[in-house]
Amino acid sequence: MTLPARLAVPYVVIAPDSFKSSLDAAALADCIAEGIRRAMPDAVCRLAPMADGGEGTIDALAAHGGKRRALQVRDAAGAPMRTEVLMDNGAVIETATIAGYGAAAMQATPVGQRATWGLGDAIRQLLDSGIRDIAVGLGGSSTNDGGAGMLVALGARLYDAHGAKVPPTPDGLRALARIDASGLDSRLASTRLTALSDVRNPLCGTRGATAVFGPQKGVTGDEIAQYDAILARFATLAEAATGLAARDVPGAGAAGGLGFAMALLGTRFASGAETIAARIGLEQLLEGAAWLITGEGRSDAQTLDGKAPYVVATYARLAGVPTTLLSGSIDPQALPALDEVFDGGCFSIAPGPVTLADALACAAWYATDRAAGLARLFAAARAARPA
Amino acid sequence: MTLPARLAVPYVVIAPDSFKSSLDAAALADCIAEGIRRAMPDAVCRLAPMADGGEGTIDALAAHGGKRRALQVRDAAGAPMRTEVLMDNGAVIETATIAGYGAAAMQATPVGQRATWGLGDAIRQLLDSGIRDIAVGLGGSSTNDGGAGMLVALGARLYDAHGAKVPPTPDGLRALARIDASGLDSRLASTRLTALSDVRNPLCGTRGATAVFGPQKGVTGDEIAQYDAILARFATLAEAATGLAARDVPGAGAAGGLGFAMALLGTRFASGAETIAARIGLEQLLEGAAWLITGEGRSDAQTLDGKAPYVVATYARLAGVPTTLLSGSIDPQALPALDEVFDGGCFSIAPGPVTLADALACAAWYATDRAAGLARLFAAARAARPA
Numbered sequence: 150m151t152l153p154a155r156l157a158v159p160y161v162v163i164a165p166d167s168f169k170s171s172l173d174a175a176a177l178a179d180c181i182a183e184g185i186r187r188a189m190p191d192a193v194c195r196l197a198p199m200a201d202g203g204e205g206t207i208d209a210l211a212a213h214g215g216k217r218r219a220l221q222v223r224d225a226a227g228a229p230m231r232t233e234v235l236m237d238n239g240a241v242i243e244t245a246t247i248a249g250y251g252a253a254a255m256q257a258t259p260v261g262q263r264a265t266w267g268l269g270d271a272i273r274q275l276l277d278s279g280i281r282d283i284a285v286g287l288g289g290s291s292t293n294d295g296g297a298g299m300l301v302a303l304g305a306r307l308y309d310a311h312g313a314k315v316p317p318t319p320d321g322l323r324a325l326a327r328i329d330a331s332g333l334d335s336r337l338a339s340t341r342l343t344a345l346s347d348v349r350n351p352l353c354g355t356r357g358a359t360a361v362f363g364p365q366k367g368v369t370g371d372e373i374a375q376y377d378a379i380l381a382r383f384a385t386l387a388e389a390a391t392g393l394a395a396r397d398v399p400g401a402g403a404a405g406g407l408g409f410a411m412a413l414l415g416t417r418f419a420s421g422a423e424t425i426a427a428r429i430g431l432e433q434l435l436e437g438a439a440w441l442i443t444g445e446g447r448s449d450a451q452t453l454d455g456k457a458p459y460v461v462a463t464y465a466r467l468a469g470v471p472t473t474l475l476s477g478s479i480d481p482q483a484l485p486a487l488d489e490v491f492d493g494g495c496f497s498i499a500p501g502p503v504t505l506a507d508a509l510a511c512a513a514w515y516a517t518d519r520a521a522g523l524a525r526l527f528a529a530a531r532a533a534r535p536a
Numbered sequence: 537m538t539l540p541a542r543l544a545v546p547y548v549v550i551a552p553d554s555f556k557s558s559l560d561a562a563a564l565a566d567c568i569a570e571g572i573r574r575a576m577p578d579a580v581c582r583l584a585p586m587a588d589g590g591e592g593t594i595d596a597l598a599a600h601g602g603k604r605r606a607l608q609v610r611d612a613a614g615a616p617m618r619t620e621v622l623m624d625n626g627a628v629i630e631t632a633t634i635a636g637y638g639a640a641a642m643q644a645t646p647v648g649q650r651a652t653w654g655l656g657d658a659i660r661q662l663l664d665s666g667i668r669d670i671a672v673g674l675g676g677s678s679t680n681d682g683g684a685g686m687l688v689a690l691g692a693r694l695y696d697a698h699g700a701k702v703p704p705t706p707d708g709l710r711a712l713a714r715i716d717a718s719g720l721d722s723r724l725a726s727t728r729l730t731a732l733s734d735v736r737n738p739l740c741g742t743r744g745a746t747a748v749f750g751p752q753k754g755v756t757g758d759e760i761a762q763y764d765a766i767l768a769r770f771a772t773l774a775e776a777a778t779g780l781a782a783r784d785v786p787g788a789g790a791a792g793g794l795g796f797a798m799a800l801l802g803t804r805f806a807s808g809a810e811t812i813a814a815r816i817g818l819e820q821l822l823e824g825a826a827w828l829i830t831g832e833g834r835s836d837a838q839t840l841d842g843k844a845p846y847v848v849a850t851y852a853r854l855a856g857v858p859t860t861l862l863s864g865s866i867d868p869q870a871l872p873a874l875d876e877v878f879d880g881g882c883f884s885i886a887p888g889p890v891t892l893a894d895a896l897a898c899a900a901w902y903a904t905d906r907a908a909g910l911a912r913l914f915a916a917a918r919a920a921r922p923a
Contacts, residue, residue: 471916478888493916494909499886501865522881529858529880530917
């Protein structure tokens with residue numbers, strides 16, 4: 150890759166996450182680049198769509214290398230689906246595309262009947278291909294099964310009190326009495342597993358997977374306590390079967406507890422955004438840059454917990470490049486903290502008081518317009534008479 | 537006034553109009569200055585709140601010279617009220633404060649019973665004081681009387697078919713049969729009258745005062761045609777009585793037809809924003825400036841019809857100073873045209889999808905935050921590595 154070492158025009162790096170429900174990271178980066186060129190036609194824009202281990206992880210990495218490989222797996226409802234993993238000195242799997250909200254069968258299936266079978270299916274096929282370095286992006290799951298589905302797909306067996314097999318779904322785990330982990334794929338012992346996540350929650354309790362992330366998956370009311378108790382018992386039995394303690398590992402509560410099951414398999418946890426920034430060579434991309442623009446759907450205090458824009462901004466600061474945040478919305482309460490990180494200002498794409506529906510529907514238009522405005526100001530400030 | 541000739545820090549001119557219903561121009565300028573200082577503590581900010589002949593005209597002018605003088609006049613409902621005019625090589629009267637929406641008595645009085653008596657009251661008292669140079673800001677009226685109230689207060693008499701006096705309100709004018717202009721104050725002939733307005737509409741017809749501005753004053757449905765016809769007959773009789781034609785003068789339709797009555801008195805029409813920019817010395821203020829920020833409640837295609845931000849931007853362009861527009865909302869459809877004028881970008885204060893009520897309630901907060909973000913980007917762009 151040639152680096153723009155001494156350009157006569159501003160070199161701008163565009164490294165946003167996605168606007169969920171409206172623009173994926175690549176589309177948003179395209180909009181920002183179009184806006185910048187409208188105001189600074191000579192600017193050199195380098196697009197580096199980001200992700201944080203959730204949806205878009207494979208896309209972000211694939212733009213900079215590696216090869217996509219198709220696999221047949223089960224979706225969250227257990228129906229067969231085709232998915233893609235990225236092969237690049239090992240493999241990268243994306244939970245969001247396998248056990249996320251996208252698959253048609255899943256959408257009619259309640260959360261109590263969803264599981265992470267598909268992750269186990271994918272890992273097993275990669276092991277069959279001789280892959281021994283597998284990273285799993287944990288964000289964007291629709292499941293709350295504690296990773297039981299993945300463990301079953303990799304050879305674990307779940308039984309009720311009568312010795313009958315139970316399905317690895319939250320509803321199935323209600324009857325769980327015993328786990329036999331002896332059938333777990335022995336190749337896992339010699340495999341380097343990495344979980345990409347920005348979530349550091351434990352499996353259970355008030356900060357656990359069910360309490361914090363369950364409601365957005367459809368776990369409501371009394372079910373929250375029930376499913377949390379189901380996962381706690383599953384954890385006790387799984388920890389007994391493997392001889393490992395994992396429920397309180399930071400990240401065990403990621404992806405509906407898939408983090409817990411991965412921790413049982415000896416998985417190393419890494420920041421999704423940090424890993425992606427490193428793999429796409431963000432440090433090199435920033436060499437010689439005059440400006441970095443990042444963004445995400447909603448920016449608030451959580452942004453500073455290692456979300457992609459935060460990670461990108463820390464890289465930029467080290468490189469001496471100012472960072473502007475362009476998001477769907479900026480939490481005004483969090484702005485003072487955000488301002489500490491985004492030294493090039495924090496902005497929303499909104500052209501005025503608009504509804505969320507309008508902002509989602511017009512996100513590409515608004516993002517392009519706002520990026521153009523920011524670029525106009527950037528260019529005007531540089532051209533203005535010196536202080 | 538000392539000009540900041542060779543400052544070692546950026547010199548920024550802040551010259552917004554008001555955000556109607558939330559922040560007057562001075563308060564908005566304060567917010568912007570606070571935001572700028574948050575990001576650029578050393579910046580020198582010069583505040584030049586603007587107006588366009590409507591509400592805030594006297595405040596904008598008074599910040600740069602002249603003296604306020606209290607007068608007793610009638611409000612739009614005919615109730616006595618105290619108002620202020622500005623004395624500064626002549627006098628400046630503001631229609632918005634005399635026949636606007638502010639006075640308590642007016643608010644219970646329908647538009648059919650409102651009139652511009654108070655303008656005549658003020659002019660007469662200024663004439664009594666020997667003033668022979670009077671400017672009237674026409675914006676922000678709540679009346680639709682064709683200026684009949686002002687003419688009556690200055691000595692004109694209105695009669696019905698039986699020779700009885702009729703009130704100079706739209707409902708009173710229904711019975712109008714004859715106008716006697718012989719009693720008009722003779723001192724007006726030797727007085728220089730100036731109307732400050734950005735409205736170039738005629739008195740009557742589809743582009744007239746009633747059709748275009750009546751609805752926002754409460755003229756609805758069939759009343760629009762009725763009141764338009766009433767003003768047309770009033771104009772015919774008034775023109776006959778004075779021997780002057782004025783109904784099609786550009787601006788005759790301003791302030792519910794007050795422009796028409798002023799035109800009958802030999803008034804010269806001038807752009808409100810242009811006049812204010814000239815009187816506050818905007819050209820001198822811009823000398824040595826690195827950046828100008830302006831703004832208004834809503835920016836759309838009408839902004840380019842001589843509204844304050846447009847006028848301010850034309851001054852800045854001549855001075856070689858980039859202009860950023862910070863408004864309550866930016867019409868996305870008008871952005872391409874706005875971008876031609878505001879070379880430092882067009883931005884809304886909105887931090888994301890918000891309701892109009894929220895934007896109005898939090899306008900000061902949001903405006904300060906956005907100004908800080910813009911200043912951060914401005915400073916970052918200047919400090920960024922050169923192209």
